[in-house]
Amino acid sequence: MIYADNAATTKMSRSAINAMLSCMENFWGNPSSLYDFGQKAAENLNRAREIIANCIGANSSEIYFTSGGSEADNQALISAAAIGEKHGKRHIISTAFEHHAILHTLKKLERKGFEIELLDVHEDGIISPQQVGEAIREDTCLVTVMFANNEIGTVQPIEEIGKICRAKKVLFHTDAVQAAGHLPINVQTQNIDMLSISAHKFHGAKGTGILYARKGIPLTNLIEGGAQEKGKRAGTENLPAVMAMATALKDACDNMTDNNAKILALREKLIDGLAKIPHSTLNGDRNNRLPGNVSFCFEGIEGESLLLLLDDKGICASSGSACTSGSLDPSHVLLAIGRPHEIAHGSLRLTIDENNTAEEIDCIIKSVGEVVEYLRSISPLWKDKISGKREFILS
Amino acid sequence: MALYSQKVMDHFRHPRNVGSIENADGIGEVGNGKCGDIMRMYLKIDNDIISDVKFETFGCGSAIASSSMATEMIKGKPLAEVMKLTNKAVTEALDGLPTHKLHCSVLAEEAIRAAVQDYCSKNNLEYNF
Numbered sequence: 001m002i003y004a005d006n007a008a009t010t011k012m013s014r015s016a017i018n019a020m021l022s023c024m025e026n027f028w029g030n031p032s033s034l035y036d037f038g039q040k041a042a043e044n045l046n047r048a049r050e051i052i053a054n055c056i057g058a059n060s061s062e063i064y065f066t067s068g069g070s071e072a073d074n075q076a077l078i079s080a081a082a083i084g085e086k087h088g089k090r091h092i093i094s095t096a097f098e099h100h101a102i103l104h105t106l107k108k109l110e111r112k113g114f115e116i117e118l119l120d121v122h123e124d125g126i127i128s129p130q131q132v133g134e135a136i137r138e139d140t141c142l143v144t145v146m147f148a149n150n151e152i153g154t155v156q157p158i159e160e161i162g163k164i165c166r167a168k169k170v171l172f173h174t175d176a177v178q179a180a181g182h183l184p185i186n187v188q189t190q191n192i193d194m195l196s197i198s199a200h201k202f203h204g205a206k207g208t209g210i211l212y213a214r215k216g217i218p219l220t221n222l223i224e225g226g227a228q229e230k231g232k233r234a235g236t237e238n239l240p241a242v243m244a245m246a247t248a249l250k251d252a253c254d255n256m257t258d259n260n261a262k263i264l265a266l267r268e269k270l271i272d273g274l275a276k277i278p279h280s281t282l283n284g285d286r287n288n289r290l291p292g293n294v295s296f297c298f299e300g301i302e303g304e305s306l307l308l309l310l311d312d313k314g315i316c317a318s319s320g321s322a323c324t325s326g327s328l329d330p331s332h333v334l335l336a337i338g339r340p341h342e343i344a345h346g347s348l349r350l351t352i353d354e355n356n357t358a359e360e361i362d363c364i365i366k367s368v369g370e371v372v373e374y375l376r377s378i379s380p381l382w383k384d385k386i387s388g389k390r391e392f393i394l395s
Numbered sequence: 396m397a398l399y400s401q402k403v404m405d406h407f408r409h410p411r412n413v414g415s416i417e418n419a420d421g422i423g424e425v426g427n428g429k430c431g432d433i434m435r436m437y438l439k440i441d442n443d444i445i446s447d448v449k450f451e452t453f454g455c456g457s458a459i460a461s462s463s464m465a466t467e468m469i470k471g472k473p474l475a476e477v478m479k480l481t482n483k484a485v486t487e488a489l490d491g492l493p494t495h496k497l498h499c500s501v502l503a504e505e506a507i508r509a510a511v512q513d514y515c516s517k518n519n520l521e522y523n524f
Contacts, residue, residue, distance in 0.1 A: 302431050304455035308407060321431060321455070330431065342428035378413050378459070380435040380451040381428055 002360045005316045006201075006292055007150055007178060007351035013203035015251055016244040020205060023240040031237055032226065045239055048246035052210060055253045056195065057186035064211045064219065064229045065242055069177035069198030070101035071222065072211035075233070076173045076194040077105045077144060079213070079220040081114055083171065084141020091140040095119045095127050096336040098146050099175055101196075103332075119145075121336045125154030125284035133164045142171045147179035147195075151320055151333040151349055152284035153293025155183065162191025171217070177201055177209075181252030182260070182290055187212055199245035202252040208241035259354040263291040266352055266361050270294045273365030277372055279385075279394045283334060283347065294350045297339060299394045300382030301346045301375040303330075309371040315364055320347040342381070343393055399456060400490035406460035411467050414449045421517065423509025425502050432458050432499065434506040436466070440514055443474045450506070457489075457496040464488050465503035478511060478524035480504060 003011070012020075023044065029035075031042035046060065053060040066072045077092075084090060094106055096118045106116045119131050127145055136143070143165050148155045158174055165172035173194035176185060181202025187195060194217065198209040213219055225234025252259070271282055274296050283295040298306070303321030310317050320331025321344070329335070330344035339347075350364060376382040384390040399407070416437035426432040432454035439447035448470050450462040465485050469477045482500040486492050492500060508524075515522040 300453065302454050302458075305407070305459060308404075308456045312408065340429075341431070345428070345431035378410065378451055379453040380424065380433050381453040383415075383451060 002315045002356070002363060004350040004352050004356065004360075004364060005318050006353045007153075007290075007349065008318055009200045009206065010203045010353060011355070012200075012205060012244065013248055013251060016204050016248040019247040020240040020244040023243045027239065027243075031239060032228065041239055044243060045237055048239075048242045051246040051250050052197075055185070055249045056180075056197075056212060057188045058212050059215065061230075062187075062212055062215055064213060064233055065237055066209045066211050066233060067207055067238075068200075068209040069099075069175065069196050072196035072198075072209050073099065073101040073175050074105050075211055075219060075222050076196060076213070077102065077109065077142065078222065079218065080142035080144075080171045080173060080194065081109050081112075082220045083218065084114075084139075087141070089139045089141035090114045091117065091137050093117050093119065093132060093135045093140060093143045095121055095145055097121045097125070097149055097151075097333040098144070099150055099177065102144055102146070102175055123338050124288075125149060125152045125337050126288060127156050127161070129157050129160035129164055132161050133168075136164070136168050136170055140168075140170050142173060144173040144175070147174045147176035147185070148183065148290050148293075149284070149333060150178045151331055152295045152337065153178070153290035153351075154284040155179070155288050155290065158192065159190040162193075165193075166191045178290060181249055182256070182292070184253075184256065187214070193217060197249075199241065199248060202248050204245040204248035205241040208238055208245050210245075255354075260291045262354050263352060263356075266356055266358065267291060267294055269358065270350065270352070270361050270364060273361070274368060277369055279392055280372075281343075281394050283337065283339070290351075292352045294352070296348050296350075297334070297343045297394065298346045298348065298372050299343060299392060300379050300385060301372055303345060303347050305375050306346070306348055306368075306371055309374070310367060313363075313367045313371070315367055318349045318351075320349065321345045340393060398493060399460070402464075402488070402490045403457060403460040403492065406463040406489065407456040410450075410459055410463040412449050412463065412470065413451070415451060416447055416449050419449075419510075421510040421512075421514030423506045423511070423513055425505045425509055426454070428453070431455070432502055434458065434462050434502045436462075436506040436510040438507075438510045438514060440474065445469050445472055445474070445477055454499065454502075455496070457492050457499040458502065460489060461485055461492070461499040461503040462506070465500075465507060469507060474511060475524070477507065480507060 029038040029041040195212040200206040279299040303319030334344035419437040421438040485500040
């Protein structure tokens with residue numbers, strides 16, 4: 001099997017599994033318990049909090065453990081909206097190509113009377129700081145822009161956007177689910193007020209993440225109950241997964257330079273190889289993207305068929321076609337960067353990591369080429385384009 | 396459980412009657428690129444019998460499998476019987492489709508009807524099925 005869907009989830013690292021097992025065997029007490037055994041668990045919880053805080057330039061008191069990126073996004077937005085409401089501010093700025101954890105929460109806030117402004121995304125998949133600056137109003141209570149896009153991998157100018165927000169005294173949240181462990185993050189120098197992270201995107205366990213909230217930002221509870229997480233997120237902490245997350249994030253940050261050098265070389269090879277397929281296009285800026293992200297559209301074919309046939313060849317990949325999303329519309333991300341529906345249906349996302357090899361990249365390039373050629377050979381759309389009855393959209 | 400039945404995967408991986416027919420007696424096309432599904436059916440008709448059928452499909456796995464299954468179900472059959480083919484029958488023959496994929500079998504039924512209609516209008520026959 002060739003695994004090339006690391007943006008969906010990653011394989012847990014050996015060190016993260018060991019951290020998890022060790023916790024389950026040795027520190028399975030409840031961190032809220034008074035006795036020494038419980039307090040040992042609490043010590044481990046706090047150590048994990050410190051390790052994670054250090055990885056992103058935060059203070060450990062600013063780290064809140066959650067069930068993952070979606071919960072962190074929900075809590076960040078709902079908290080910021082509640083703060084805004086107190087001051088009569090009900091305008092929120094975001095972008096058209098955010099993750100649904102953001103977009104659906106914004107929809108919910110819209111129904112509660114907030115005004116949501118989604119910035120257009122340029123064809124290169126990048127939001128400009130100027131766009132954000134121009135959109136901010138007197139009544140803006142929050143700007144939320146993702147660190148890096150989950151489908152096309154483009155990296156946003158977070159530091160500059162944060163700088164503008166800070167100058168205008170508007171809270172700035174970033175969904176860093178795809179970026180954490182893959183790109184350097186420093187909430188201080190990058191002017192970030194709130195940030196979401198999910199552990200399973202950097203070889204940690206599923207079902208765990210964090211919300212960073214700068215000191216002094218009051219959070220709104222999504223889950224009521226005990227006094228865990230300073231009373232802001234009830235429920236006995238998932239300590240084994242938290243310890244695995246801390247281990248995985250530290251590993252990812254410590255080895256980021258070496259890993260990225262290796263992944264970048266593989267990514268460039270993959271992009272060069274796929275770009276040779278006629279009437280195809282890379283989605284998103286070629287350089288300003290996550291090290292492991294390769295997103296392509298192929299004209300005349302449909303993404304789900306492509307994925308199924310790649311699966312037959314042992315390749316795990318993903319697509320933004322309607323059929324893979326369970327809706328009738330293709331990916332909102334590809335539509336946001338201006339891809340026509342027909343082209344967006346023929347998308348392929350390959351997300352590689354440091355465990356992939358050059359041989360695997362060769363195999364992916366060869367397999368994608370074969371499958372695209374085959375699907376085009378049975379596609380009436382392709383036939384019409386070749387015969388000149390319909391025009392090509394991609395060169 | 397996998398997304399698709401073994402039958403769907405078999406017809407998707409090894410589609411029957413894929414391709415086109417030169418000088419087809421009837422050609423039907425349904426769907427559009429925007430929705431991500433286009434099906435084109437080619438029919439050869441001799442004495443009101445489907446003597447040959449081919450299809451070309453742009454679409455997902457179930458669209459390709461539905462086209463393939465539908466062609467198998469009508470090949471060698473008289474027109475009157477062919478026009479009774481329903482999307483339900485295609486779906487059942489495939490051992491079912493996921494709910495959000497049922498429209499693929501509808502497209503297969505519609506593509507065949509469109510091809511027969513094309514045959515009728517080309518030959519000044521009354522389309523009264």
